[in-house]
Structure formats: C-alpha cells, structure tokens
Amino acid sequence: MMSQRNPIPRRQVLIRGGAAAAGLAVLPTDVFRGWLAGFDQEAVIPWVQRPHPGLTERMNILNWEELDSWITPVGQMFRVGHYGLPVIEESDWSLEIGGLVDGPRTFSLAELRARPRREVVFTLECSGNRGRPSFIGGVHNARWAGTSLAALLTEAGVQEAGIEVVFFGADEGEEEIRGNTVTQNFARSLSLEDAMDPGIILAYEVNGEPLPAAHGFPLRVIAPGWYGIANVKWLTRIELRDRRFMGKFMARDYVTLRAEERDGETVWTETSVGRVNINSVPARVTRNGDAYAIHGAAWGADIAAVEVRVDEGPWEPATLGEGLGDPHTWTFWRTDWDATPGRHAIVSRAIDADGNVQPAADDPLLVNKRTYWESNGQLTRDIVID
Ligand SMILES: Nc1nc2c(c(=O)[nH]1)N[C@H]1C(S)=C(S)[C@@H](COP(=O)(O)O)O[C@H]1N2
Numbered sequence: 001m002m003s004q005r006n007p008i009p010r011r012q013v014l015i016r017g018g019a020a021a022a023g024l025a026v027l028p029t030d031v032f033r034g035w036l037a038g039f040d041q042e043a044v045i046p047w048v049q050r051p052h053p054g055l056t057e058r059m060n061i062l063n064w065e066e067l068d069s070w071i072t073p074v075g076q077m078f079r080v081g082h083y084g085l086p087v088i089e090e091s092d093w094s095l096e097i098g099g100l101v102d103g104p105r106t107f108s109l110a111e112l113r114a115r116p117r118r119e120v121v122f123t124l125e126c127s128g129n130r131g132r133p134s135f136i137g138g139v140h141n142a143r144w145a146g147t148s149l150a151a152l153l154t155e156a157g158v159q160e161a162g163i164e165v166v167f168f169g170a171d172e173g174e175e176e177i178r179g180n181t182v183t184q185n186f187a188r189s190l191s192l193e194d195a196m197d198p199g200i201i202l203a204y205e206v207n208g209e210p211l212p213a214a215h216g217f218p219l220r221v222i223a224p225g226w227y228g229i230a231n232v233k234w235l236t237r238i239e240l241r242d243r244r245f246m247g248k249f250m251a252r253d254y255v256t257l258r259a260e261e262r263d264g265e266t267v268w269t270e271t272s273v274g275r276v277n278i279n280s281v282p283a284r285v286t287r288n289g290d291a292y293a294i295h296g297a298a299w300g301a302d303i304a305a306v307e308v309r310v311d312e313g314p315w316e317p318a319t320l321g322e323g324l325g326d327p328h329t330w331t332f333w334r335t336d337w338d339a340t341p342g343r344h345a346i347v348s349r350a351i352d353a354d355g356n357v358q359p360a361a362d363d364p365l366l367v368n369k370r371t372y373w374e375s376n377g378q379l380t381r382d383i384v385i386d
C-alpha cells in the first residue's frame with residue numbers, strides 16, 4: 001500500500017543567514033542534557049504550533065520540545081483511561097485465567113512476580129495520536145518488566161476450540177448497545193496465534209518501578225508491535241473463547257473506516273485498530289551558537305532511514321541514533337540545518353527495512369480514511385528563525 005523509496009537527492013548547500021542569535025526565544029527547559037553527544041549548550045527553538053493545554057492537562061501528552069531522554073520518564077508518560085481510573089489494592093486483586101483452558105486458575109501478584117522475569121523496551125503509541133492537529137504527543141518509550149504471556153497460556157492448556165484470547169480490565173462503564181444499557185469492563189482481544197508471540201508480557205513494572213495506578217497497577221498487557229489500545233491495563237481476567245470477540249474497543253470504537261479503490265469502484269472497509277504503523281515526527285529544533293539541528297523520533301516499524309525536508313527543499317537523510325535496530329522502540333534521529341531567518345516548514349518521513357515509506361499527509365491511504373485513528377502521515381511543523 002505504501003510507495004517505494006526514491007533515490008535520495010544530493011544535499012543542497014543553503015545560504016546561511018547571519019544574526020541568528022538575536023531575539024532567540026530561550027525556553028526554561030532548553031539546557032540540552034546530552035541527547036546525542038557533541039553539544040552541551042543547545043537552546044530549543046519553539047514550534048509555532050503549541051501543545052494543547054487541555055490535552056497536556058488531561059492526558060499528560062508528551063511535549064516533544066522537552067524530550068531529552070530516550071526512555072520516557074514515568075512522569076512524562078501520556079495516559080488514557082476510557083472508563084476513568086480504577087484504584088486497586090494489591091491484596092484485593094488477582095488474575096484469573098479461564099474459559100477454554102484445561103487448567104483454569106488464579107494468580108496473586110506475588111505468584112506472577114515469582115515467575116521468570118522478562119524486560120522489554122517498547123514505544124507505545126495511542127492509535128488516536130496524530131488524529132487531530134493538537135494531539136501529537138500520545139506516545140512513550142518505556143522499559144517494562146513482567147512475565148511471558150505465552151508461557152502462562154501454555155501452562156493453562158488452551159483447548160482445541162480456544163482461538164481467541166480476551167483480556168479484561170478492572171475498569172468498567174455503561175454502554176448503550178442497540179437499545180440495551182449494560183455495564184461492561186474494558187476488554188480487548190488477540191487471536192491465540194497473536195497472543196502466543198513470545199514478545200508479549202504481562203507487566204508489573206515500568207522503568208524499574210511498580211506500575212503507577214494510571215498505567216495499569218498492578219498488571220497490564222504489554223504487546224510490542226500493537227497500538228496502545230491492545231495493551232490492556234488493570235488486567236483481571238484472561239479468557240479463552242471459541243470465536244472472535246467483538247467488544248466496543250474491538251468492533252465499534254477503534255475501527256478504521258477507509259475507502260479503497262478497486263477497478264474504479266469504491267469499496268468501504270472497516271478494520272479493527274491493531275498493529276502499529278510506521279511513523280515519525282520532528283521533535284525539536286536546537287541552536288548552538290550558529291549551528292542549528294533538527295531532532296526527531298521514528299517508530300512503528302524496523303526503521304532503516306529517516307529523511308527531512310525544509311520548505312520546498314530536497315529530502316535530506318538524517319543520522320539515526322539511539323534505538324536503531326529495535327523495531328519495537330523509537331529511533332532517535334538528527335540532522336544539521338543551515339537555517340535562514342524567517343518562517344520554515346519542517347517535515348520528516350520514516351522508511352522501513354523493506355523500503356516502505358511513511359505516507360505523505362495527502363496520500364490516498366490517509367485522505368480516504370474517515371476515522372481519526374491510525375493517522376501516521378508525515379507531520380509538517382512550522383518554526384520561525386529570527
Ligand atoms: N483497562 C484499560 N486498558 C487500556 C485503556 C483503558 O481505557 N482501559 N486504554 C488503552 C489505550 S487507548 C491506550 S493508548 C493505552 C495507554 O497506556 P498508558 O495510559 O499507560 O499510556 O492504554 C490502553 N489500555
């Protein structure tokens with residue numbers, strides 16, 4: 001579905017503007033703390049488009065200009081809860097495994113912690129991220145620790161008919177479904193095949209701390225390669241079923257509606273939001289003396305290259321840094337920029353190991369999409385250089 005990569009044009013030498021230092025807006029957070037080696041006194045130049053204060057307040061979305069560590073500190077992680085925040089006491093909590101298994105059972109948190117420990121760094125992105133212009137910080141990269149889901153399922157003995165693994169959270173809400181008002185727990189599922197991916201863990205720690213309440217205490221699913229919605233927090237029950245699960249967050253919300261053209265005919269498709277898509281953003285522009293640099297992140301695929309374009313200039317390759325080689329974490333990138341005074345538009349595009357290119361904002365794949373989830377188009381951000 002994505003276009004193939006074009007040859008990278010040769011770098012063009014732009015004519016530098018002088019007096020760049022005059023009137024530079026210096027943010028309080030702009031002391032560069034060693035993101036990529038080389039500079040120790042970089043100032044961040046703010047984007048024209050400011051983060052949405054309401055979203056920052058409500059969801060704690062990432063302010064890209066403040067991003068200075070590859071691992072997102074817990075205090076800077078965005079958070080989502082569709083049914084509010086359930087507060088769970090460890091002593092009242094257990095995890096149940098049931099449905100089509102030979103050995104249904106419950107686990108205390110201590111029993112889960114006693115199992116083999118697995119750690120994974122994972123860039124978790126809300127599938128609604130980038131769906132609205134002000135929502136561009138719904139992503140974090142954290143180190144999660146827990147225990148293997150596949151091992152637990154294998155031990156429970158999944159029966160022949162069990163094809164679907166449903167994860168229930170403790171959070172619940174009232175839903176109106178075809179004239180019925182019912183109280184439901186948050187739930188998402190994976191096919192058994194997907195759930196047996198050895199990379200998926202049931203996590204009880206993030207960045208070395210027990211999960212904070214907002215991020216799923218005491219236990220959550222961490223499914224590298226899947227959008228945030230699949231990473232069920234406040235997990236209480238895992239249930240094996242004999243047919244596809246069609247709960248609200250599988251089949252009513254988090255459904256992507258697209259028009260696809262086939263032989264000149266429009267076919268409307270609806271798919272459940274699931275695996276992540278390739279993405280990148282320009283995170284911040286810095287100045288150190290006369291030297292400007294554009295820094296960003298790319299994720300959602302095995303990132304092989306990132307290219308950056310300023311105004312109507314050529315696409316220029318960025319230098320890839322931390323995270324390179326791990327398809328489940330973001331890869332940081334940077335490129336030097338010969339900035340000239342005035343307003344500039346900066347856009348990035350990520351390219352994966354198979355040569356798939358992050359779609360342009362006007363790619364039919366995105367233009368023909370009617371729902372806001374899975375908006376992974378190239379992001380253009382504006383900046384003014386004095
Ligand atoms: N139980 C439960 N799990 C949930 C959700 C929820 O509302 N309830 N929201 C999901 C969504 S939409 C996202 S983007 C991620 C966000 O994870 P975070 O809050 O740890 O950043 O949690 C997912 N897991």
Ligand SMILES: [Mo]
Pocket residue numbers: 080125126127128228229
């Ligand atoms: Mo989400």
